[in-house]
Amino acid sequence: MYVAPRNPTEERIAALWQELLNVEKVGVYDNFFQVGGNSLIASRLLYRIHDVFEVELPLSQLFEATTVAAIAEMVEEQILREVDALSEHEAEALVD
Secondary structure: OOOOOOOHHHHHHHHHHHHHHOOOOOOOOOOOOOOOOOHHHHHHHHHHHHHHHOOOOOHHHHHHOOOHHHHHHHHHHHHHHHHHOOOHHHHHHHHO
16 A cells, blocks of 8 residues: 655655656555665665765665665664764754
């Protein structure tokens, strides 16, 4: 059953899937490998995720988190970890 992206992170990741997999519509619970993904496309996806969200995810995580929803959650968790690791000065510089 198709479930549409529910937030901006899921929307952007779904759009990347659509582009890389050349599919018209991707639901948040669709399995990357069942809709045509493979390890080469997974590598390209992680590269694009890095470009868009400025986070690094290892390829092994994509084999564990195979849905838009799961990948979006990983991206958001990584962003939060990086923000938490900022010093007060670094955080202020981002806001200014």
